Amino acid sequence: MKIQHLVLDDDVHKALKARKKKVGITVKEIGNSALRAALAIPTKEELIVEKLVETGKLSHEDYARAVSEAEAHVRAAQRKAIEAFRPVPGSKTVSVGSWTVREIFRSEDDSFAVFEHCARDEKKVTPPMHYHLESHVWAVVLQGKVLARTEKEERVLGPYEWTHYPPGVAHCSAPLTRDTCVLGIVSPPERFQPGECPDPLKKAPSRSRRSKAAG
Secondary structure (H helix, E strand, C coil): CCCCCCCCCHHHHHHHHHHHHHHCCCHHHHHHHHHHHHHCCCCHHHHHHHHHHHHCCCCHHHHHHHHHHHHHHHHHHHHHHHHHHCCCCCCCEEEECCEEEEEEEECCCCCCEEEEEEECCCCCCCCCCECCCCCEEEEEEEECCEEEEECCCEEEECCCCEEEECCCCCEEEEECCCCCEEEEEEECCCCCCCCCCCCCCCCCCCCCCCCCCCC
16 A cells, blocks of 8 residues: 655644654654544534434435435436537547537557547537546646636646546536637547446446557
8 A cells, every 4th residue: 555645844844843852752643643633523514414313304324325326326427428529420520518629649559549629619618527437538738728627626727737537537627718729638548339327336348459450
C-alpha cells in the first residue's frame, strides 16, 4: 500500500516540534490525535440522518437502501448519457451540447484516440454528465475558455490548461467563448453497443484490440 504523507506549513511544523518537547510525545502522535479529533466531527449529512432516525420516520437501513438505489440510478443514467457522443454511422463528427466533437486520430492498436472539441454556438450548454468505464480522458484547452465540471467541483480553464478524468469520474464541460477549441485524448477508446449501461462495480468485459497488421 502506498503511504501518503501530509505536507505541513512551516509554522505548524515548528509549533509541533515545540509541543513535542513540552509534552514528551512524538509529532506523529500529536498529529494523529488532531486528525482523529477532526474525523470525529460529524458531517451535515450524518446529522440530518440521525435527526430523521430520531423521529422514527426511517431507519439507518432505510437510508442505506435509498442511497444505494439512488447511486445505481445515477450510474445507469451517466453511462447511458455517453451515447450522446456516438457519431452516426460513417461519420466521425457529433454535435452535443454546445460542442462539435470530431475524432482526428486513432492509434493502430486502438489504445487511444484524439478528439477535437470546438464551440458550435454561444449557449454554453454542457452535454449530459457521464463517465467512462475503463477509459482515462485528458483534455487540453487550445484556445478560448472552458467550464470543466465533475460531481465534486467546477473549474474554468484557459489556453494551455488541462484536466484529467480517471475511469468512473463523472464529468461534462461547456465552451465559454465562441472560439473555444479543446484537444481530448481518450485511452482506451471505449466501445459498447447502443442501450448498454454496464455497471462500473462489475468486472469490465475484455476488450479486443486491432492488430497493427489489420490497420
